[in-house]
Amino acid sequence: MKDFSREEIDYVLDTAEKLEPVARGEERSKLLDGKIIALLFFEPSTRTRLSFEAAVQRLGGKILNLGSVEASSVMKGENLADTIRVISNYADLIVLRHPLDGSARMAAEFAGVPIINGGDGSVNHPTQTFLDLYTIRRESHLEGLKIALAGDLKYGRTVHSLCYALSLYGAEMTFVSPPELRMPLEIVRDLQKRGLSIKETDSLEKTIGDVEVLYMTRVQRERFPDPEEYEKVKNRLKVTGDLLRSADPNLKILHPLPRVNEISPEVDSTQYASYFEQAFYGIPTRMALLALAIGVIE
Ligand code: NCD
Numbered sequence: 001m002k003d004f005s006r007e008e009i010d011y012v013l014d015t016a017e018k019l020e021p022v023a024r025g026e027e028r029s030k031l032l033d034g035k036i037i038a039l040l041f042f043e044p045s046t047r048t049r050l051s052f053e054a055a056v057q058r059l060g061g062k063i064l065n066l067g068s069v070e071a072s073s074v075m076k077g078e079n080l081a082d083t084i085r086v087i088s089n090y091a092d093l094i095v096l097r098h099p100l101d102g103s104a105r106m107a108a109e110f111a112g113v114p115i116i117n118g119g120d121g122s123v124n125h126p127t128q129t130f131l132d133l134y135t136i137r138r139e140s141h142l143e144g145l146k147i148a149l150a151g152d153l154k155y156g157r158t159v160h161s162l163c164y165a166l167s168l169y170g171a172e173m174t175f176v177s178p179p180e181l182r183m184p185l186e187i188v189r190d191l192q193k194r195g196l197s198i199k200e201t202d203s204l205e206k207t208i209g210d211v212e213v214l215y216m217t218r219v220q221r222e223r224f225p226d227p228e229e230y231e232k233v234k235n236r237l238k239v240t241g242d243l244l245r246s247a248d249p250n251l252k253i254l255h256p257l258p259r260v261n262e263i264s265p266e267v268d269s270t271q272y273a274s275y276f277e278q279a280f281y282g283i284p285t286r287m288a289l290l291a292l293a294i295g296v297i298e
Contacts, residue, residue: 001126001161006168013134015288015297016281022058023283031287031296032061038091040066040083041118042074042098047257048118048127051282052095052290059287064091081110088112093294096120114293122155122223128256129161131285132215135278139252140212142169148207150176150237151217151262153183155224158256159217160187167194174199174207178236180229181219204237209246214239214272216255216262239263244272254278 021027037056041049056063064087066072074083080098084107087094094111096104097118104117104124119125136142147166149159153175163173163183173191175183179202188198201207208214216239224230238261239253255263255275267273291297 001124001129001164004126004165004168009130009133009165009168012130012285012288012292013137015292016130016134016284019287019291020284023055023280023287025058029058030060031291032056032059032294035061035093035294035296036064036091037061037290038064038066038087038094039118040087040094040096040098042069042096043119045097045118047279047282048097051279052118052286055283055286055290058283059291061290080107084110084115085112093290116289116293119157122157122220123160125157125161125256127282127286127289128158129165130289131278131282132158132162132254132256133165134281134285135254135274136213136252138281139274139277140250142166142171145169145171145213146174146211147171147213147215148174148176148204148211149183149215149217150204150207152181152219153177153217154181155220156217159183159215162215163187163191167191167196171196174201174211176201176204176207176237178202178233180233202236204239204243205246208243208251209248212248212251214247214251214253216253216259218255218258218260218262235261237262239267241266241270244270247272 022029039049053063088111093114095116095118096107099121101121101123103120104115108115117124117126153159191198219234221230251272252274253272257275257279
């Protein structure tokens with residue numbers, strides 16, 4: 001996300017808005033007619049993979065799916081660079097999710113086609129950020145937004161990408177996490193250099209009344225070197241009906257999903273819950289990113 005200017009982000013969001021009727025199946029499009037998009041997912045995924053698939057299909061393109069890593073030559077010891085070089089010759093664009101930090105950037109150096117980063121380790125998840133911003137623009141507002149990013153701020157790649165983008169809109173950010181899962185210092189410093197004042201706390205109770213958006217995240221169990229550390233922090237923060245009694249009536253709660261225990265189900269039917277709409281917005285935003293990266297719209 002650090003590579004994008006505010007103008008570029010707005011342009012992607014505007015493009016996504018134009019494509020929304022196609023994403024809903026109300027209008028038809030052939031923007032990706034004749035194009036092949038390869039999906040290389042080396043980590044589990046439901047929404048990112050399926051919303052990319054839906055986006056490609058709605059735009060009339062075709063999917064090439066690596067499928068399970070166990071069934072591919074990766075199991076024979078093929079390195080990522082070789083896999084990428086080869087798939088570049090089979091597809092017009094590659095969407096990559098990989099557990100290694102920096103894998104997408106590295107892949108882009110070997111690829112002859114555009115790479116879209118579908119999540120690299122705990123570092124970046126830019127397409128999620130685009131759909132998060134789209135949701136915020138739709139359900140609340142971006143300029144000067146008062147937002148709390150809560151949960152696993154240490155290992156969560158969604159929040160790492162999102163806070164850079166939000167900084168371009170002058171957001172007032174509060175980071176809410178257990179002390180063990182604080183936002184990496186390097187990111188906090190970067191944001192301060194961009195002129196933002198960041199608040200940090202471990203209490204949702206003290207924060208909930210002061211924000212317009214609460215962006216909740218899952219504790220990233222798979223990234224903990226020590227399972228006992230995960231056990232200690234896994235249920236520290238939770239959004240419940242009780243907590244929401246002190247919320248602003250216009251508060252919107254977002255979550256990239258999957259959730260584990262951090263939002264109790266009773267919240268789903270309240271006016272605050274925006275996380276299922278948010279998951280839908282992955283389709284128009286990914287359509288826009290695909291069409292712009294392939295160059296079928298300018
Ligand atoms: C996120 C991810 O993969 O980082 N999921 C997603 O893409 N919607 C968040 C998570 O796994 O917690």
